[in-house]
Amino acid sequence: MSELQSTANISVQLPDGSLREVPAGTTPLDIANAISPRLAAAVVVARIRPLAKVTAGEASDSSEESMYAGPTTDADGTRLVDLTTPLTESVELWLLKEQDEASLKVVRHSAAHVMATAILELFPETKLGHGPATDQGFFYDVYRASPFTDADLAAIEARMAEVVARNEPFVRAEEPREKGLEDYEKQGEFMKVHFIERFTKPGEEISLYKNGNFTDFCRGPHVPSTGRVKAFKVMSVAGAYWLGDEKNQQLQRIYGTAFFNDKDLQAHFKRLEEIKARDHRIIGKQMDLYSIQEVAGSGLIFWHPKGGIIRKAMEDWMREECIKRGYNLVYTPHIMRREMWKISGHEENYGENMYPAMELDDAEYRLKPMNCPGHILIYKNSPKSYRDLPVRYAELGNVYRYERSGTMHGLLRVRGFTQDDAHIFCTPSQIEDEIAACIDFAESVLHTFGFQEFKVELSTWDPKDKAFIGSAEKWDGAVGSLTKVLDAKGIPYKTIPGEAAFYGPKIDIKLVDVLGRMWQLSTVQFDWNLPQRFDLTYKGEDGELHQPVMVHRALFGSVERFFGVLIEHYAGAFPLWLAPVQIGLVPISEKHLDYANEVKKQLEEAGLRVELDERNEKMNAKIREFTLQKVPFVLILGDKESNTQSVSVRTRGKGDEGSVSLADFITRAKTLNETNAATL
Incomplete structure (x- = not known):
């Protein structure tokens, strides 16, 4: 056992419900060893929760806070700790092995420390920022006057292997905040000074992690030693301004990734290749869907005819659904x-x-970043009674938001976009039904467009942040309503403190694409502030004026971003109802053109989008062109087809399906198109 802090015993409850009485100061690793040395060798990190379940404030997922702001504790007191952390109170204990998602993030954060160790050993003039784990790996922000080259990155990776081979223990230590500030100021570590000042308070102890000769200001936790960081890769370097301010120093952000074994590492790179093959910017250009014209400005989207057809299908579906839903x-x-x-x-x-x-000439004007004030003015334009509520306004409205030049990314991060915005004005007693209906609508959007999985986050306020407006009573009531709806629908969710809109809490629905990536698109937001600011009223049953409450909701999020996600989800191979060209016609020779035009006419009369290739090219060249454009159906038309009123069908992803009557094919294609089938 480790040195005990107290002679008193504490209770440790394991996942199977069994209780162990151990001396205070016992570590999770001690308990693992007592169960089995084999288990002790396999565990990565521990998760604990006080048996008393004392609520200790909600956790934050901010990458900076996850590095520096004291132990992150969930609302029920759950937190991750090092295996060598002395246990000083009775707890529930989970010993996490490699299979646990939290373990992988701990390994990646430890890999960031290994990388920082290697950087300072090779380039001691470097100043360190922070190095959090991410969903894809990790990064470390550093300041160095000279840019890192590819050769430097290779050298860093090689030195990391040496640090791993040294198997240096990660040792947590604490020291007075003032000493940490003094030491880092002497070393010129301006970023560490900032983090200590931001995330700790005078008189507090700060935590440091040491491995070998390297020490870093960090909350942890970490794996037991550098030797547990076995499969890693230094990926790239990019520029990042200190604190995101272009007036500050230009930092270098070095990216890497880490896994528990080489098999998982190689699978990751294979997945990256798949992601690259699905890049909406590449596919968008290949299929001539949209463009960004630098002469017009960054982050402004030009929809080309084929992209415009898909946009029309998306918007037509959304408008029709809105009307159906009141x-x-x-x-x-x-x-x-x-x-x-x-x-x-x-x-x-x-x-x-x-x-x-x-x-x-008459006033100052600003481009709208939101549609909500406009909808409020429409509501306010005429008196409302409780009998009129709820009032639901929907708009596919263009909005404009400033994004820094380095942050834009194809369709996914733009300066001008179309938001499928809606605002619902209702009585307080109606709010939960309206929120539930919005969530149902969001699920319908995702399923219709081919997404079967999603995750939900509930973003709440931070009472200490002055950016949030409104009273604690209002915020607590609004959060309570959102929570009640999610619980009633049985939807699992994660609470994210401090990430609400400034006017109210929100539910964010993140879809999961075919590669398992999450995308933030749909949002449902509670708002009592704007109705108050604009003095909105309705006449209640009592004849008095009352203030309505308001729901903001966007389900595509933005048409542009949703389109970009669709491109990558389907790799450009859209389901029939969304495909810009649904059917390609390939006459074998010029003598079959008359029949091809007859087929084209009948298909178009059935509401299908058809392209006839009349070029004097070989049949295989025409088929190849339609295949590259990912057209769902290609119909080959020759003598046999002309004589029998049939078509020879090639289906995307399946190949030649043989001949069928033209009437039967039209019925098949029309049904797929009209039912918005997500697959062929």
Whole structure:
């Protein structure tokens, strides 16, 4: 056993429900060894929760906070700790092995420390920022006057292998905050000084992790030693401004990844190749779907004819669904007076993401970053009774938000986009039914467009953050309503403190694509602030005026981003109802053109999108062109087909399916198209 901090005993409850009485100061590793030395060799990290389940504030997933801000503790007191952490109170204990998702993040964070060790051994003039684990690996932000080259990255990776081979223990130590600040200031470690000042308070102890001669300010936890970081790769380096401010120093962000074994590492690189093959920017160009014209400006999307057809299918479906679900379609201006944005709170709380004001002859105007104030003005334009509520307005509205030049990414991060926005004005007693209906609508969107899996996050406020407006009572009530709906629907969710909109809490629905990647698209938000700011009312049953509450919801999120995700999910091979060209016609020779035009006419009359290749090219060349464009069906038309009113069908992904009557094929294709089938 390790040296005990106390002679008192504590209780440790294991996952099977069994209890062990051990001396206070016993470590998770001690308990693992007592169970089995083999288990002790396999565990990576421990998860503990006080048996008393004392609530200790909610956790944050901010990458900086996960590095520096004291032990992250869930609302029920659960937290990850090193295997060598002395246990000083009775706890539930989980000993996590490699199969646990949390273990992989701990290994990756430890790999970031191994990389920092290697960087300082090779380039001692480097100053360190932070190095969190990510879903794909890890990175470390560093400052060095000279840029790192590919040869430098290779040298860093080789030195990391040496650090791993040394099998240096990760040892946690604590020291007074003031000493840490003094030491780091002397070393010129300006980023470490910032993190200590930001995430700790005067008089506190700060935690340091040491391996060999390397020491880093860090909360942890870590694997027992550098030798547990076995399969890793230094990937690339990119620029990143300190604190995201272009006026600050240009940092270098070195990316890497780590896994428990080489098999998983190689599988990761294979997956990266698949991701690259699905890149919407490449496929979008190959299929001529959209473009970004630098002469017009970064982050502004030009929809080409084929992309425009897909957009029309998306928007037509959305508008029809909105009408079915009781929404009224509205349209609002792209610019509005600056004064209105002051009333809404966007000027104060969202101004840095808005474009500068335009001074016109009667007032200053700003491009809209949101549609909500416009919908509020429509609501306010005429008196409302409780009998009118809920009022649901929906708009596919263009909005404009400032993004820094280095942050934009194809369709996924843009400056101008179309938001499938809706706002629901209702009584407090109606709010939970409306939120539930929005979630049902979101599920319908995802399933219709071919996504079967999603994850949900509930974003709440931070009472200490002045950016959030409204009283604690209002926030608690709103969070309670969202929680009640999710619980009633049996939807698992993760609570993310401090990530709410400034006007209210929200439910974010993240779809999971065919590669298992999560995408933030749909959101449902509770808002009592804007109705108050704009003095919205309705006449209640009692004849008095009352203030409605408001739901913001966007299900595509933005048409552009959703389209980009669709491209990558399907790798451009869209289901029939979304495909820009649904059927390609290949006449074998010129003498079959008359029949081909007859087939084209009948297909188009059935509501299908058809392209006839009339070029004087060989049949195989025409088929290959349609195949490269990922057209769902290619119909070959020759003598036999002309004489029998049939078509020879080639189906994407299946190949030649033989001849069928034209009438039967039309019935098949029309059914697939009209039912929005997600597959062929």
